[in-house]
Each structure stands twice: as structure tokens, then as C-alpha cells.
Amino acid sequence: DLKAYLITPLFEKSLRKQVLETILDKANLSEIMKRFLTLLFDKKRLLYLKDIFDYYATLLDEYKGICRAELISAISLPDDVLEAIKTKLKEVTGKKEVVLEIKEDPQLIGGIVTKIGDMVYDGSIRRQLNILKENLKRGEV
The missing domain is CATH 3.40.30 (Glutaredoxin)
Structure with a gap:
């Protein structure tokens, strides 16, 4: 499970960040999304990504x-x-x-x-x- 790997302290942070950056480079994401995910990683908030997504979806529904x-x-x-x-x-x-x-x-x-x-x-x-x-x-x- 990628999420578990990225948040586990068993591997060095630099190695985990390198894996994340490699994945983000190959993914078809906007630059702002790549920076956002990197920021979440740096601030140890990747585990909240689903909650953030759900909240964003709620805001988008409200807007529409x-x-x-x-x-x-x-x-x-x-x-x-x-x-x-x-x-x-x-x-x-x-x-x-x-x-x-x-x-x-x-x-x-x-x-x-x-x-x-x-x-x-x-x-x-x-x-x-x-x-x-x-x-x-x-x-x-």
C-alpha cells in the first residue's frame, strides 16, 4: 500500500519523498497538485488526503x-x-x-x-x- 509506505517512519524521509516525487513526475497531474501533495508529505499530512478530498468534493457540490x-x-x-x-x-x-x-x-x-x-x-x-x-x-x- 503506497500510502502506508509514504507515511511509515520505517524508511528514511528522503527515500519516501524521492518515491513520491517519482510517482508524481509520471502521473498526469497539474504542477499545483504535485506541489500540494508534496506539501502534505512535508507537513506529515498525507494521511488526511481522503478527508481533504471529501471536503473539497463537498465544497464543489455546494458551489455547483x-x-x-x-x-x-x-x-x-x-x-x-x-x-x-x-x-x-x-x-x-x-x-x-x-x-x-x-x-x-x-x-x-x-x-x-x-x-x-x-x-x-x-x-x-x-x-x-x-x-x-x-x-x-x-x-x-
């Missing part, structure tokens, strides 16, 4: 008006339903585009769960049954 959401349903949903959900999510979020990552979970029984960032909108039958169960325990029904 893209909302990424995870949609979980008990069954596969038809395309017209997915388009209706996308349209509603565009209205709710105010974004130009919604990109859905679709997953199936039969344990939901029915309904959908939508995750956008830290927000979770749980409209599943499983959740409704759990609420009913808790209300019955407290004698509220």
Missing part, C-alpha cells in the same frame, strides 16, 4: 448547487417515483440538482428513509411501528 442524498427503501422504486422524490428534495433544499444514492433495506417494511448530510427524514413503517410501540408502553394510545 448539488445536493447528495441517500434514499433507503424496502423495495426498488420506479423511476417516476424517484424523479418525484428528486423534485421534492430540490424544493426542500433549494439546490439545482439532487444526486440520489439508492439503497434497499427490506427491514424498513415500507416507506423511505432519506439522509441529507446530517439530517435524516425517516418515513418508514418500521419507525412508525416503533413509535406506536413506545406510545403503547407509556399508555398514550
Whole structure:
């Protein structure tokens, strides 16, 4: 694993940097990207590269008006339903585009769960049954 090699103190830093520079020279990267990766290496921050990439992708989505959401349903949903959900999510979020990552979970029984960032909108039958169960325990029904 290249990342493990580049961050391990078992090999001399100069040797690890030489390997990195050789790889960067052969890679089709812009000069600014090469300098950025070298800077991360010099500052011992290469292990944060994935986090940096994820944060950059989030900023880019924000700039382009893209909302990424995870949609979980008990069954596969038809395309017209997915388009209706996308349209509603565009209205709710105010974004130009919604990109859905679709997953199936039969344990939901029915309904959908939508995750956008830290927000979770749980409209599943499983959740409704759990609420009913808790209300019955407290004698509220």
C-alpha cells in the first residue's frame, strides 16, 4: 500500500519523498497538485488526503448547487417515483440538482428513509411501528 509506505517512519524521509516525487513526475497531474501533495508529505499530512478530498468534493457540490442524498427503501422504486422524490428534495433544499444514492433495506417494511448530510427524514413503517410501540408502553394510545 503506497500510502502506508509514504507515511511509515520505517524508511528514511528522503527515500519516501524521492518515491513520491517519482510517482508524481509520471502521473498526469497539474504542477499545483504535485506541489500540494508534496506539501502534505512535508507537513506529515498525507494521511488526511481522503478527508481533504471529501471536503473539497463537498465544497464543489455546494458551489455547483448539488445536493447528495441517500434514499433507503424496502423495495426498488420506479423511476417516476424517484424523479418525484428528486423534485421534492430540490424544493426542500433549494439546490439545482439532487444526486440520489439508492439503497434497499427490506427491514424498513415500507416507506423511505432519506439522509441529507446530517439530517435524516425517516418515513418508514418500521419507525412508525416503533413509535406506536413506545406510545403503547407509556399508555398514550
